[in-house]
Amino acid sequence: MSARSLCAAGLCPLALTPHIRLRVRAEFCQHEPVLRQNVLSNKQHRLERQFDIFGQSNTILKSRDLGSIICDIKFSELSYLDAFWSDYMNGSLLEALKGVFLTESLKDAVGQEAIRLLVNVDEDDYEEGRRLLLESLGPQ
Numbered sequence: 001m002s003a004r005s006l007c008a009a010g011l012c013p014l015a016l017t018p019h020i021r022l023r024v025r026a027e028f029c030q031h032e033p034v035l036r037q038n039v040l041s042n043k044q045h046r047l048e049r050q051f052d053i054f055g056q057s058n059t060i061l062k063s064r065d066l067g068s069i070i071c072d073i074k075f076s077e078l079s080y081l082d083a084f085w086s087d088y089m090n091g092s093l094l095e096a097l098k099g100v101f102l103t104e105s106l107k108d109a110v111g112q113e114a115i116r117l118l119v120n121v122d123e124d125d126y127e128e129g130r131r132l133l134l135e136s137l138g139p140q
Helices: 003-008 032-038 046-063 078-090 092-101 104-110 123-137
Strands: 019-028 068-074 115-121
Touching: 019 092, 019 123, 032 046, 078 092, 078 115, 078 123, 092 115, 104 115, 115 123
Parallel strands: none
Antiparallel strands: 019 068, 019 115
16 A cells, blocks of 8 residues: 555554644743742842842742643644644634643632643644645645
């Protein structure tokens, strides 16, 4: 069976099946108030004070990291890849993922603080995926 026939049947060989990496990250909207309330240095020398403030800020920001999820999505059909990219570009993918990731338990855990969801898909991944899928179709 040819690669084109396999792809038509939805069974593209792995080399011809593009993987699109979707990155989803939840983060706090405001860090400044927390930093202002919790970062203080009594170091006398300016450089020591800057390093101390930087270290404290770094620790606080790391403790506030809500994490991220990376998904590798395989596409065997160009129409699905293009629909996914269109949803990403027009914001409907972000809106759909908010319902999945910004759960009540997450909102309860962060209390009154506002959080936002960031979604990223690399355009180079999309372009390469399109190229692979078009190649797998062969001459029309």
